Amino acid sequence: MSEQSKSRSWLQLKIVLAGALFALTLLGAASKAQSPQPTAEIGRAGGRITVALRTDPKTLNPILAVDTTSREVIGAMQADLVHINRQTQRTESALASSWKVSTDGHKYTLQLRHDVKFSDGAPFTADDVVFTFQLYLDEALNSPQRDLLVIDNKPIAVKKIDNYTVEFDLTKPYGPGERIFDSLAILPKHSLEAAYRDHKIGEVWGVNAKPEEIAGLGPFRLKSYVAGQQLLLERNPNYWRKDARGKSLPYLNELLFTVVANEDAQVIKFKSGETQILERVGADNFNLLQKDSSSKSLCLSDVGPGLEFVFLLLNMNSVDATKHADIAAKELWFRDLKFREAVSLAMDRKGMVRLVYGGRATPIWGNVSPGNRLWLSANIQYPERSIDQAKALLKSDGFSWDANGALLDSQKHPVTFTVVVSSSNAQRTKIATVAQDDLKQLGIDVRVVPLEFRALVDRVMNTHDYDAVLMNLVNGDVDPTPEMGLWRYSGEMHLWDMGEKTAATPWEAELDKLMESQMTTTDYATRKKLYDRVQEIVAQNLPLVFLLSPDILVGAQSTVGNFRPGILDPYALWNVDEQFIRPTGATCH
Amino acid sequence: MNARASTKVFVTLFIAMHLIVILPGFFSTQGYAEQSRDVPFAPPTRLHFVLADGQFSLRPFVYGWDRAALDTGTYEIDRSQIYPLRFFTTGSPYTVVKGWVATTHLLGAEKPGRLFLFGTDDFGRDEFSRMLYGGRISILAGWIGAAIALFTGGIVGLISGYSGRWVDSVTMRLVELFMALPWLYLLFAVRAILPLRIETTDTFILLIAVVGIIGWARPARLVRSMVLSAKERNFVLASRAMGASHFHILRKHILPQVSGLLLTMAAYLIPQFILAEVTLSFLGLGIGEPVPSWGTLLAELQKYNVLVNYWWMYAPGVALVALFLIYHWASTTIQQKVEVPIA
Numbered sequence: 001m002s003e004q005s006k007s008r009s010w011l012q013l014k015i016v017l018a019g020a021l022f023a024l025t026l027l028g029a030a031s032k033a034q035s036p037q038p039t040a041e042i043g044r045a046g047g048r049i050t051v052a053l054r055t056d057p058k059t060l061n062p063i064l065a066v067d068t069t070s071r072e073v074i075g076a077m078q079a080d081l082v083h084i085n086r087q088t089q090r091t092e093s094a095l096a097s098s099w100k101v102s103t104d105g106h107k108y109t110l111q112l113r114h115d116v117k118f119s120d121g122a123p124f125t126a127d128d129v130v131f132t133f134q135l136y137l138d139e140a141l142n143s144p145q146r147d148l149l150v151i152d153n154k155p156i157a158v159k160k161i162d163n164y165t166v167e168f169d170l171t172k173p174y175g176p177g178e179r180i181f182d183s184l185a186i187l188p189k190h191s192l193e194a195a196y197r198d199h200k201i202g203e204v205w206g207v208n209a210k211p212e213e214i215a216g217l218g219p220f221r222l223k224s225y226v227a228g229q230q231l232l233l234e235r236n237p238n239y240w241r242k243d244a245r246g247k248s249l250p251y252l253n254e255l256l257f258t259v260v261a262n263e264d265a266q267v268i269k270f271k272s273g274e275t276q277i278l279e280r281v282g283a284d285n286f287n288l289l290q291k292d293s294s295s296k297s298l299c300l301s302d303v304g305p306g307l308e309f310v311f312l313l314l315n316m317n318s319v320d321a322t323k324h325a326d327i328a329a330k331e332l333w334f335r336d337l338k339f340r341e342a343v344s345l346a347m348d349r350k351g352m353v354r355l356v357y358g359g360r361a362t363p364i365w366g367n368v369s370p371g372n373r374l375w376l377s378a379n380i381q382y383p384e385r386s387i388d389q390a391k392a393l394l395k396s397d398g399f400s401w402d403a404n405g406a407l408l409d410s411q412k413h414p415v416t417f418t419v420v421v422s423s424s425n426a427q428r429t430k431i432a433t434v435a436q437d438d439l440k441q442l443g444i445d446v447r448v449v450p451l452e453f454r455a456l457v458d459r460v461m462n463t464h465d466y467d468a469v470l471m472n473l474v475n476g477d478v479d480p481t482p483e484m485g486l487w488r489y490s491g492e493m494h495l496w497d498m499g500e501k502t503a504a505t506p507w508e509a510e511l512d513k514l515m516e517s518q519m520t521t522t523d524y525a526t527r528k529k530l531y532d533r534v535q536e537i538v539a540q541n542l543p544l545v546f547l548l549s550p551d552i553l554v555g556a557q558s559t560v561g562n563f564r565p566g567i568l569d570p571y572a573l574w575n576v577d578e579q580f581i582r583p584t585g586a587t588c589h
Numbered sequence: 590m591n592a593r594a595s596t597k598v599f600v601t602l603f604i605a606m607h608l609i610v611i612l613p614g615f616f617s618t619q620g621y622a623e624q625s626r627d628v629p630f631a632p633p634t635r636l637h638f639v640l641a642d643g644q645f646s647l648r649p650f651v652y653g654w655d656r657a658a659l660d661t662g663t664y665e666i667d668r669s670q671i672y673p674l675r676f677f678t679t680g681s682p683y684t685v686v687k688g689w690v691a692t693t694h695l696l697g698a699e700k701p702g703r704l705f706l707f708g709t710d711d712f713g714r715d716e717f718s719r720m721l722y723g724g725r726i727s728i729l730a731g732w733i734g735a736a737i738a739l740f741t742g743g744i745v746g747l748i749s750g751y752s753g754r755w756v757d758s759v760t761m762r763l764v765e766l767f768m769a770l771p772w773l774y775l776l777f778a779v780r781a782i783l784p785l786r787i788e789t790t791d792t793f794i795l796l797i798a799v800v801g802i803i804g805w806a807r808p809a810r811l812v813r814s815m816v817l818s819a820k821e822r823n824f825v826l827a828s829r830a831m832g833a834s835h836f837h838i839l840r841k842h843i844l845p846q847v848s849g850l851l852l853t854m855a856a857y858l859i860p861q862f863i864l865a866e867v868t869l870s871f872l873g874l875g876i877g878e879p880v881p882s883w884g885t886l887l888a889e890l891q892k893y894n895v896l897v898n899y900w901w902m903y904a905p906g907v908a909l910v911a912l913f914l915i916y917h918w919a920s921t922t923i924q925q926k927v928e929v930p931i932a
Contacts, residue, residue: 284894355626434626
């Protein structure tokens with residue numbers, strides 16, 4: 001649940017990088033046909049699941065948590081009002097048993113569950129909800145969730161109607177609707193109010209907090225933590241969810257997170273049965289595991305392309321021509337649609353998928369990956385790779401070639417540029433090497449420059465001192481609204497031309513309008529139409545050259561029941577309250 | 590094998606190895622950046638001598654791979670067609686010296702047969718050719734680095750040892766400072782401030798130059814100690830008494846005494862700097878794709894699945910060991926000939 005709340009805010013299509021902590025190490029392949037939704041199996045109580053984490057959690061405080069690891073752990077200890085089912089990608093009731101939307105689409109009235117208790121035994125009421133949102137919205141606390149709760153510069157308003165009814169005023173009709181509540185942990189007013197009054201929220205619920213200090217509504221509660229080694233959670237006896245037979249969830253007695261920093265080591269532990277669930281694994285290791293999985297009773301799951309997309313970004317920012325004359329000269333090509341089309345036509349996306357991801361990624365031509373079933377536009381046709389067509393396009397646009405086959409622009413200057421990649425991401429560098437060779441076939445001499453990730457981000461976001469960058473973004477949710485920052489010309493993530501005062505092109509103006517209206521429309525069909533048009537404009541104008549979307553790869557021992565991973569973070573643990581341990585392994589789905 | 594014969598063998602190997610990496614284009618079977626995307630991690634092509642009917646063929650030949658099997662990612666030999674090997678084949682163009690582009694390769698399979706002597710890497714590039722080209726970069730790195738270190742170190746050592754007094758004190762403290770420098774972090778910093786648009790080869794030579802400039806400290810110390818004892822020798826004192834200039838004494842009497850030491854140091858420093866290049870490339874600070882160096886080639890082995898599955902990717906490592914043995918031999922031989930102690 002973690003990462004996405006943050007990234008769902010508009011500014012924050014999260015930039016994930018290479019191998020570092022965040023690394024979603026995904027690989028990619030063809031999207032799997034959606035199997036019919038299996039309902040949760042009735043499990044048996046008891047047992048423990050062990051999962052490896054890359055790093056220690058930094059905090060257990062939901063208000064402050066930014067990093068994936070902290071959010072993953074917090075996700076198992078806390079609960080939200082409305083939850084997105086990672087498999088159907090649709091919302092389900094959680095602490096709110098039902099909700100109503102006012103006819104104008106502004107107001108959401110949530111009916112809370114009765115008789116729900118925190119893990120410390122205190123009752124859960126509307127006061128806790130109001131208190132929680134007060135914290136998330138408090139500017140002084142600087143919670144990463146805050147910008148998600150501010151719609152068009154206005155923070156949402158929360159009002160208690162009675163003990164079990166809360167009204168949210170979203171200030172205007174809001175397209176994603178109740179998805180806004182997913183992953184926002186509801187906190188206990190009784191245990192945090194004093195700290196909040198004393199301005200000490202930042203100091204409570206750190207990783208060194210005593211287990212009895214932390215109260216939550218999630219399926220598990222803290223039992224012990226040893227820094228650098230493990231964090232042990234135990235079953236919350238007061239958890240509110242019940243299975244189909246009315247038995248209290250969660251089934252598991254304990255959930256153990258161990259810290260294993262290295263992916264290879266995680267894979268070895270998983271293979272030996274020391275851990276039951278492998279949350280993120282690279283394509284190489286996944287394919288290795290798959291080779292001997294039959295004998296080892298491991299269920300490996302290629303969930304299909306996730307919400308990550310890798311693309312080539314050509315610099316179209318307005319740069320100071322006196323300072324960066326060389327970049328300004330190159331931007332003449334980058335701003336030329338035919339040039340971008342030729343570059344896109346030359347890209348061997350299938351080759352990248354095969355060579356870099358061992359087949360475990362999906363070629364894409366737009367930002368919406370085939371994994372996003374609710375929003376992918378079906379009507380857009382993408383051209384097949386063709387060097388000849390790309391060359392013809394360049395020729396018709398005034399480009400020519402010299403005796404050695406080097407591409408020259410209409411001024412007879414050779415076309416050459418650099419592509420920056422994050423030096424810590426081996427896969428990204430490999431994609432760049434394929435792209436480099438593809439562009440060489442057009443006569444373009446491309447140099448690949450690996451740079452330290454923060455230096456790369458600084459160039460893209462601030463100084464604009466680059467020709468082209470090969471990078472990726474990860475959407476936090478399938479909903480289009482998180483992409484506002486990317487597609488609106490004034491958006492914080494309008495990467496190819498940051499900080500436009502007015503739309504630089506008519507299509508950017510149209511994108512802006514479409515994104516604005518999809519956000520304030522609540523009807524799915526209408527929004528889908530608007531967003532289909534967005535995808536069409538992007539396909540026609542290629543502001544970014546999209547390349548591929550890696551698959552989400554996870555694994556579990558065959559003894560783990562109700563293992564139903566999805567493409568939204570957390571991929572494998574989103575339904576940990578329903579997961580259980582079988583006495584013997586079962587066949588994998 | 591007597592000493593004379595072994596010397597001959599080593600000298601031959603030394604020359605052969607350097608000749609190959611000076612002319613990688615000719616000895617390689619294809620260009621270092623040429624990708625065959627249908628055959629990533631193909632095992633080395635086996636040379637065959639026995640035809641399907643059992644007849645022996647003096648001219649070795651190779652088979653292609655079964656197309657259908659390739660699509661599933663396995664390499665099965667397709668025996669329906671043989672491709673004989675030929676000397677002096679025409680292949681991908683390469684530059685011998687600037688402006689002279691040649692297309693003749695020493696060895697190749699008849700088209701459309703493909704010859705991957707040491708298999709291919711993850712892009713289907715010929716590992717053998719990349720190893721040859723990579724050697725050029727790595728060995729160049731060794732020579733440049735050693736030259737800079739010896740030149741700087743030699744001059745500093747001469748001056749420091751010869752003049753003594755405060756000059757000696759200052760330079761020797763400087764030497765100690767340089768020896769204590771965490772040069773790896775320095776290199777990270779250097780790479781960070783370099784502009785983006787710089788030829789990969791230039792970046793690389795620059796980095797090696799930095800390594801060389803840092804590496805002068807140890808030779809400087811050794812040269813200084815040699816000079817210290819040399820300047821007290823009777824013939825030096827006699828020369829000085831007869832009114833010879835400092836420059837004359839340094840050039841005629843002292844330099845010849847340390848030249849043996851410098852030569853030995855060179856044989857010892859070159860492999861050390863090759864190793865430095867390997868380390869740099871391993872850390873992503875070296876030369877960029879697609880230009881190979883032994884360091885970048887070996888960096889592939891960082892990946893667990895490559896390490897355990899594709900043994901032919903170790904080839905540059907084997908070459909590196911062989912080269913080091915040759916340099917080690919050279920350094921010991923020179924040492925014996927000139928009888929100087931080495932640090």
